[in-house]
Amino acid sequence: MDTTLTIDQVHTLEAFADTIIPGEKRGPDDRAIAGAATGGGAVASGAIELMLSPEGGLADTLDSLADGLNEHARDYAARVGLTPEPTVPPFVAMEFADRIALARELLDPGHPERELWVALAMFSSMAWDTGAHMHTTDALAAGHPGLTTMGFMPPDPDGLWRFPRFSYGRPLAAIHPRTTPRGDPQ
Template sequence: MAATVAALFIGQFPTTTSEALASANKTTDVGAGWTGQTLEALADTLIPGERRFAGDLALAGAVTGPGAVQAGVIATLSSPELPLAPLLPEIAALLNARAVTYAAAHFILLPITVPSFVGLSFHHRTTLVQGLFGLDDPDRAIWQMFSLLTGLAFDTAAHLDTRQALAAGHPGLAWLGWLPPNADGLWRFSDYSYGAALAATHPATTASGSPA
């Protein structure tokens, strides 16, 4: 799936950027600076969370409790297993350009000390992001993939081993009520998800549950 997501992102950018992406093989720190702030603000618009500290501008503080940023969305986006790091500054720049256009159309004066998208209120961020997913938006695929990865960061702790994420109290897994593994580190479920066995176990099934 990582290759598919990367390919969809690559198709939206020039060949030079695609070549840079193909050669990337390590995590890039995008958490600081304007790129990080912009991507955090976008992720916070999709899955909001509370501010991490006083003066946290990237997070709008629209809700209480942790959201996508606290769940590790930046670590997911910059994971070496999904080498999108070279594209992240371009995605942030594209979003900020859209924010400038939006602000001009709505007569909003943006601050010059933060990225344009970060300078918008949560209401205006939400309105802008809704438009990004319109059928006529030329960059719709980019925002769709970004929202997918944001969801993966929160719902699955995609950048962490699941056991490690649970031990650390990952907010998304905790919110979903993800159960811890058994004592041996494996997950087993005593109840059938449909309330009944749908078929008898094949006699050639191995002890691990795999077909022979």
């Protein structure tokens, strides 16, 4: 599998992920991240790493998706009278409000390519919501932006999650008598 992306393609995918779950700029020259929110968004949460993971099934199409986003950005710019800056990819050059408007078009139920853009948006969300590209304990130890913002509880010192308080304030069922101390059935 060839997952080699150009820097422009990476920036385009980052700009799309940042449109789905915005974050703060990585520095003053950052063009891919619009800086529409404080804290880490989808990009800081690992959206590109998740998109590139072989398990996700998107890696082989990312170059085409990035190029398609830029083609749609060119068309959008022409329709609304924008002149894209030629030094960055067209989607990256767009103001955040225009990125949102184009993403809404691409994600609209009537758009013929909707399934492609929904998949890309889902990977952006999964990176922030779950840190799916890494083990949860590692993500929490690294201060994963999404998990930290949501208040995801860290595991007990032995690396296991136990919930002394049940979500309904009581156990939902009695533990089976042959359940081992690790929670495995016998």
